[in-house]
Amino acid sequence: MSPARADYAAHQDAARTDPVAPAIPFQKVLVANRGEIAVRVCRTLRQMGIPSVTVYSEADRGAPHVRAGDESVAIGPAPAAQSYLDPSAILDAARRTGAGAIHPGYGFLSENAAFAATCRDAGVVFIGPSPESMARLGDKTAARRTAASLGIPLVPGAEEVASADRVVAEAERVGFPVMLKASGGGGGRGMRVVSSASEMKSAFEAARREAKSAFGGDRLLLEKYVHPARHVEVQILADGRRAQALGERECSLQRRHQKLIEESPSAAVASKTRAAMEDAAVRLAEAAEYAGVMTAEFLMGEDGSFHFLEVNTRLQVEHPVTEMRSGLDLVSAQILIAGGRSLAEALGRAGQGSAKGASRSPAPPEPRGHAIEARLCAEDAYHGFLPQTGTILMLAWHEEDGVRIDSGIAQGQTLSPDYDSLLAKVVAHGKDREEARTKLVRALRGTALLGVVTNQSFLIDLLEDASFRRAETFTHTVESREWLPPATVPEPALAALAAYVSEPRSAGGAEEDTDRYSPWQRLGAWGRS
Structure with a gap:
């Protein structure tokens, strides 16, 4: 038996013999991440009845994700190399709190095969693929070789x-x-x-x-470098034996090779191409005896031909797009599979948002409608996408049926320059693409975030642009033209500004960090350029 299969078999045997296992795969899980993904993982753990532990650096001491867990542990200074990227600090926190499993989120140690092996050696379950599967697919060089051996077209x-x-x-x-x-x-x-x-x-x-x-x-x-091209990826759920494709997402709108807008389904992918991509992704997962969630990424040319790009051996930032269409909770599915459940069990239970009352049906739910996600980042999109910091003076999210906000920020929080600029993900679901698009635009227009420059207005520009409306976007679209800042400030931002200015404040408050006589200093994303 291969090491990858042995990992899964051991967890499956424990699930069969442990009388508590049918309801709760783990007694406690440590979330080895920060920001919105740590908050999102803790939410599922709470729904599953599993106690959670969050970790934080000195810079994140007061961050929302620290309060999202049932316990929290300080793990080091602000630099990620001395905190969130420090395997010994993460494992020490797990030992101190009695956490039997670690969920890595995305980024940081999530695709570090050596860390996954260290967890296994320490008797702590890594909620993700085995080190062997990760080495075979998570390493881009090894993944290309695996794809080539399966006859999957390569760039x-x-x-x-x-x-x-x-x-x-x-x-x-x-x-x-x-x-x-x-x-x-x-x-x-x-x-x-x-x-x-x-x-x-x-x-x-x-x-x-x-x-x-x-x-x-x-x-x-x-x-x-393939040009022009669309970036299309297939979401996979697998249990070490079998793999199931859960549809595709298009992520062509990017800046500096980082995604800004993701949607499902892709308006450009024909049914025959979709089936071929899904087949390639399933074969990759099953060849590597993969257990967990993964994404196989492809570049698709104007003629519909596609080439394998890479595999992300972790939960993707844009996983809510698939969740909104399928009704699945992919984090729950990860946890169930890491605890030894089969693919059929994970599909059934994750579809109910709970570890209880499982369905034995192996078939994934039929995807419905259209979903689009926008990444809200602390960056100046009209001046080179430069990262921004500052204090969030006011924060109010738009609320509407079919709109989901995955956020890692709070009013009054000061943003650190030490980490990624992603603040939140705003996701909209509709019966078709246009309904999802207009709903997402309303959600972004109706969000008021003052005090920090963000890409909020730029995201609206992208969604309103004729190229996006026509579904004619490619990986070069964002950087192929000049984007001008808005000429006016939207009413929700003005209303939030008026409310903020009218609130009484004590001496020494956050307003002293700005020019009190310049309202534009406080407008964050809507500040004049």
């Missing part, structure tokens, strides 16, 4: 480029422009588009530095 490239001379030679072989990518991570980090040999040395070194900083390793691979 032309080279799996190992250890020197500047080698990378230039490989780029000339496949033809410029090319993409440099970190082998061991994702999220747009460690990636560079290179158009000529003269640009290669500086791009190669920059990508290596960024990959080392973000993922702890500087190995790179090279791929032909």
Whole structure:
């Protein structure tokens, strides 16, 4: 039996013999992350009746995710390398609190096979794939080899480029422009588009530095830069034996190779192409004896042909899009499978949002309608997407049926420059694409966030743009044109500003951090440029 299968079999045997297991897979789970994903995981744990532990750095001491868990543990200074990326600090927190499992969220240690192996050695369940499965699919170089062995079409490239001379030679072989990518991570980090040999040395070194900083390793691979292309991914749920595709998401609207808008289904994917993509994703998962959730990503050309890109061996940021269409709770499914449940059990129970009252049916729920997600980030989209910090002076979310907010922020919170700029995800579901789009626009227009510059108005621009309305968006769409800031401030922002200004405040309050005579200082995303 392979190590990946042995992991699953051991958990399944425990689930069969433990009288408590049918209801609660774990007695306590530590969430090794921060922000909106930590809050979101804790929400499911609470619904399942499983006590949770959150961790925090010194910079996050007062953050909302700290209060989301039943317990919280400080794990180190603000730099991620000394806190959220420190395996010993995470495992020590699990030991101190008696947590028998760790949910890594996304980013940080979520795709670190060595950390998953360390958890196993320590007798702590890693809620994710086995180290062996992760090494085979989470590492981009290994994933390309696995895909090639299965006959899945690949973007032309080279799996190992250890020197500047080698990378230039490989780029000339496949033809410029090319993409440099970190082998061991994702999220747009460690990636560079290179158009000529003269640009290669500086791009190669920059990508290596960024990959080392973000993922702890500087190995790179090279791929032909496909242009124009759509970014389409398939959500997979698997139990180590069988895998099930849960539909696709299109994520073509990106900046700096990081997604901004995600939707399902893709208006550009024909049913025959969808079936072929799903088949390729299932074969990848089953070949690696994968257990948990994963996403297989593809680039699709204008003619509908597609090429394998990579696998994300973790929960994706955009997983709510699939949840909104399917009714599944993918975090619950992760936890159930990590606790030894079968794919059929996970599909049945996760569809009910609880570990109780399972259905034995292996069939996934039929997806319904259309869902679109927008990533709300603390960045100035009209000036190079520069990250922003500051104190959130006022925060009010739009409420409407079919709108979901996954947030990791709160009014009065000061944002740290040490972490990713993602603040929240605003997701809308409708009977069709246009209903979902208009609902999401209303949700964004109706949200008031004062004190911090965000990309809120830019997201509205994207959703209202003719290219998005026509579903004619590609990976280069965002960066192929100039986007101008709004000429007026929306009424919800003005109303929130008026309410904020009229509130009495004691001396020394947050307003002293701004120019009290300039209302535009307080408008955050809607500030004049």
